[in-house]
Amino acid sequence: MVGEGITARFEGSLGQFRLAVSFQAPNHGITGLFGPSGCGKTSVLRCMAGLNRVRGYLCIGNDVWQDENHFRPVHQRPIGYVFQEASLFAHLSVRSNLTYGQRRAMKRGGSNSVPFEEVVELLGLSSLLDRESAHLSGGERQRVAIGRALLSQPRLLLMDEPLAALDRFSKEEILPYLERLRDTLDIPVFYVSHDIAEVERLADNLVLMSAGAIQAMGPLGELLSSPDLPLARMPEAAMVLDGVVDRFDPVYGLTEVRLKVGQLLVSGNSGKPGSPRRVKVVATDVSLGRHPPVDTSILNSLPARVRAFEFNGPHQVTVFIALGENGEGDSLLARISHKSWDTLGLQPGDLVHARIKAVTLAEPRRH
């Protein structure tokens, strides 16, 4: 059971709730734990932290935190935990909140691999340091809580719906910070959320949960585009594509983002050439045609192969396509009408041209 990844297995009852999960995740990047409310995502996270105890096994890298005979108590696990509510210590200033875990990690002889100044910079906390924690806004409090968790020098960061208790505005304020975090720090993150948009924006891997069990796990793109999973059936179904900025055309204000196969034109200047970018394409923004479009205002049209299809209610069809003449590129979803589907007469394996009406960008990734 020695390895570089994270191996977890939890089995048991927590109150009325029955949990039986087993999963592996890579020891880097953000792993999203996604599922409907009450499916046990938070319980999994709490079991990983040691806050709840059920039978199981947990191994981080080659460090066993729990097995049949051992259970490492919470305070001996090098974790950072961000709760849904910021839960700052009301009796301490922002600065003392931030250093609470850091001081204890140092005392235990930990290395200061996440220095105070870096966290303050990363999360934009310098103007908050000498304020009372009671006088911060919701978004500010959550940023301090994230900084506090990071400063405890964790080897694993656990985040339990850190944005769920915030209003839309504060969410948008924090998301860029989380993206910077993902791109600058080399700490594996488990991110619990019931909001697929957050997961699409942040996660590299996904663990899909339902009713106390794991439904699927794997790279985000694979799960989003799997015909066997409910994700592609959601009204807001979308795909995320990880590409690289090629160049910016200042005349038209468009950025070329190179994908595995083909490229997309995205409005706005989205970073230096060579920098990685994540774009999101919503299924309802993709239409299909047998022939390359002529005389159209749509900028992005890419050849693709039909992989599979699925009826989405009586009047809609979700078409699973793979970009490239031979379908060797990224997967995409297209949601088209039943009538269009019948008119086109498509079958799996057919060549199509995917016209993409809109491509949205996540914040610039920093490397």
Next chain:
Amino acid sequence: MGQTILLTLQLAVITTAVLLIVGTPLAWWLARSPAWWKEAVATVVALPLVLPPTVLGFYLLLLFGPSGPGGRIAEWFGAKTLAFTFEGLVIGSVIYSMPFVVQPIRNAFEAFGQRPLEVAATLGATPIDTFFTVALPLARPGFLTGAVLGFAHTVGEFGVVLMIGGNIPGETKVLSIAIFDYVETLQWGKAHLLAGGMLVFSFIVILTMMTVEKRLGRAA
């Protein structure tokens, strides 16, 4: 009269100190333990709230007397009994004022819930570290209320003292007994002085407590 006031303050200070030391772990246990029988313990602690002090005093007298367990404890010090001694008075006061100290501290411990303790644990704090750096500071208003109530209540006790302490100047003669004495012996002037003093003292204590509590509450 000076000796009486001094003795009363001495009794109240020692009682409050003992109560904070004994009452804090008890309050913590009552607030956090999952034991089903903890409410029975809480009830025993709360009994002095409703029992007539004379009932409590009567049992304490039996307990402290030469043939009770208190008498045997007293033998270790070379005394015959705990009754009618300052030590006995301290023990009696501790029991009598216990609910006034334990209840506010327990409430304070319960008020902040499990979350801050979990946060501290995830930040690497041991349970003891968490208790001193998170639980105690967060429960500060409860400690203040408990200490003030325990102190004031000890200063004002009468029935229990009368039963187990008697009226020995310099040993067990405290304010409330002295007032009773002065009235009995028709020394109205001295009774007025002490009674009026108690009135002013109580007023100041409660006013201070409420003001400080409000300020602490705002800070938190």
